[in-house]
Amino acid sequence: MTPTPVRQHLSHAGAVPRVDRGARARDWAEIQERMLVPVYEAVYERLEVGSGTRLLGLGCGTGLALLMAASRGASVTGVDCGACERLALARERLGPAPWDTRACAGARIVEGSPRDAAPGPDEPAYNLVTAFEPIGCAAGDAGTLEEQLVAAVPFTEHGTPVVLAGWGPPERCSTASVLRVAAKLADPERGGGGWRPARRDDLEEAAQRCGLRPDGSGRVACPFGYADMDSALRGMLSTGLFDAAIDATDQEQVDKELAEALHPHRRADGTVWMPNVFRYLIARIP
Numbered sequence: 001m002t003p004t005p006v007r008q009h010l011s012h013a014g015a016v017p018r019v020d021r022g023a024r025a026r027d028w029a030e031i032q033e034r035m036l037v038p039v040y041e042a043v044y045e046r047l048e049v050g051s052g053t054r055l056l057g058l059g060c061g062t063g064l065a066l067l068m069a070a071s072r073g074a075s076v077t078g079v080d081c082g083a084c085e086r087l088a089l090a091r092e093r094l095g096p097a098p099w100d101t102r103a104c105a106g107a108r109i110v111e112g113s114p115r116d117a118a119p120g121p122d123e124p125a126y127n128l129v130t131a132f133e134p135i136g137c138a139a140g141d142a143g144t145l146e147e148q149l150v151a152a153v154p155f156t157e158h159g160t161p162v163v164l165a166g167w168g169p170p171e172r173c174s175t176a177s178v179l180r181v182a183a184k185l186a187d188p189e190r191g192g193g194g195w196r197p198a199r200r201d202d203l204e205e206a207a208q209r210c211g212l213r214p215d216g217s218g219r220v221a222c223p224f225g226y227a228d229m230d231s232a233l234r235g236m237l238s239t240g241l242f243d244a245a246i247d248a249t250d251q252e253q254v255d256k257e258l259a260e261a262l263h264p265h266r267r268a269d270g271t272v273w274m275p276n277v278f279r280y281l282i283a284r285i286p
Contacts, residue, residue: 025085027238029062029093031231036132036165038220039278040065043163046218047128047282049074056117056126056155058148059133063090063109070094070107077108077126079117079148087111114152126155129162129285134278135202142206149210153285160285162212167198168219168277174265175224175274178236181261185245185254203281212283224274232262232272 049055051073057066060078070076076094080087087109094107110117119125129152135142149162170176204214226232236242236258245254265274 021085024238024240025062025083025089027234028086029064029089031226031235032238033062033064035222035224035235035276036134036278037064037068038222039132039165039280040068042218042220043130043280043282044069044072046216047161047163049128053128054124054126055128055130056114056152058114058129058131058145058152060087060090060109061133062086063093065130065132066090066107067093074128075106077110077117079110079112079114081112084111114148114155118155125157125160126152127157127160129156129160131163132165135164135166135206142202146206146210149206149212153210156285158285161215162207162283162285164203164206164281164283166203166279166281168279169200170198172275172277173198175276178258178261178265178274179241181257182242182245182254185242185257186248188248198279203279207281207283212285214281215284216282217279219277219279222276222278224272224276226272228270229259229262229266229272232265233258236262 043049047053049069049072053069053072053074055066055069055074055076057063057069057076057078058080060066060080061083063078066076066078078087078090078094080090090109094109108117129149131145131149133145135145145164152162167173167176203217207214224232224235226235233255237254242254242258262272266272
């Protein structure tokens with residue numbers, strides 16, 4: 001879920017991060033990112049992503065969605081800001097493998113804004129933009145996304161589809177109760193007031209504020225499944241959604257309360273299973 005996936009925060013002292021960003025990036029790539037694969041697959045199938053696709057991935061993180069598009073023959077460029085540890089892993093993933101130098105030929109990973117990923121003078125414009133980092137679990141979490149979308153529009157063809165992703169209804173997302181813990185710890189005076197349930201029209205409203213025309217949507221089951229409680233803890237922490245809580249309290253307190261919130265989802269065999277539904281919206285650039 002980034003989503004992605006929220007940017008990392010620094011401690012109040014401003015000197016040393018309270019979070020090991022390298023370890024979190026690796027946990028995201030190895031544990032958590034795969035939970036959104038059903039969304040990626042549904043979108044790519046619906047839009048018939050293939051050799052004629054020139055994709056710009058906003059908030060690309062460690063690049064799994066880009067890798068899946070490249071495996072279909074698409075030309076891919078990923079852009080992200082403030083997540084250099086994740087981008088380093090994306091470059092590893094999308095670099096040519098010794099046994100297949102063609103799979104991701106020409107793939108680009110750019111740190112910065114969409115303006116930094118502008119096509120060259122002799123390169124065609126993008127004809128697909130994706131923003132798979134889910135919105136809809138915190139007030140105002142669409143703001144940065146909208147800035148990126150507006151910045152990306154000049155580098156696309158007319159009619160280009162733009163894909164936005166978000167959390168589904170809280171009653172269909174078991175993880176919603178776990179995310180409330182992050183908000184409660186980050187702002188105890190408000191008792192979790194920084195968290196809000198996803199609304200039905202979150203994605204449509206974000207698209208319309210950017211001047212995009214909604215043109216279809218879908219819902220996809222994305223269960224969060226973990227081999228054990230340790231994997232569940234590492235996976236959830238890797239999203240970055242608990243970093244503000246760590247800054248406000250400490251790692252031990254967050255680990256304890258997160259484990260308690262995950263306990264109801266632990267099955268008899270020790271695995272942790274949280275059914276979720278995510279939404280995607282396809283909007284068109286005029």
